[in-house]
Amino acid sequence: MSINHFPNFRYHPDPVATGNVGPSTTACSICQQARGYVYLRDAIHPGREDYSEQICPWCIADGRAASALNIAFACSLDVDQDVPETALEELSQRTPGYVSFQGEKWLAHCRDVCRFLGDATLEQVRQASAASIAAWCAANDADEALWSELASDYAPGGDIGFYTFECLHCGLIQFHVDAA
Incomplete structure (x- = not known):
């Protein structure tokens, strides 16, 4: 899939440029497709498994990865203002994090x-x-x-x-x- 069809992330508009998503021929562990990009970072989760370079941005964007693996990608716990729960959910479950x-x-x-x-x-x-x-x-x-x-x-x-x-x-x- 080309970069023209890359998912839109409201709170992280260019995760490729920030170095958090990168090119890869690896198949996503969620959708089983090699879409040309993977999330380069690990997710936030209670277990010890490392999910870096295993999840495509499309499965992050639509929430499948967070739901299937019970993980988060961006930490919403440090947001300091009164932010609606829907925004916090989008941030933690459908937005690539950063390091x-x-x-x-x-x-x-x-x-x-x-x-x-x-x-x-x-x-x-x-x-x-x-x-x-x-x-x-x-x-x-x-x-x-x-x-x-x-x-x-x-x-x-x-x-x-x-x-x-x-x-x-x-x-x-x-x-x-x-x-x-």
């Missing part, structure tokens, strides 16, 4: 989950808006001095991760900052 140092944290704004855009570029961090910095400071009970310190130490692929999220309603760019 961060201490565990993913999905951000929310305007009473909805934000979409994950991937690791921030150095330019995105250096040119963060006052509203983005203020949102990070409020969410982390921190001040701009700490933001400045973390931002000045940031190098993509280094020991500090800046993960970019965008509000689907107002467009606010937010960052989840994590360290090794």
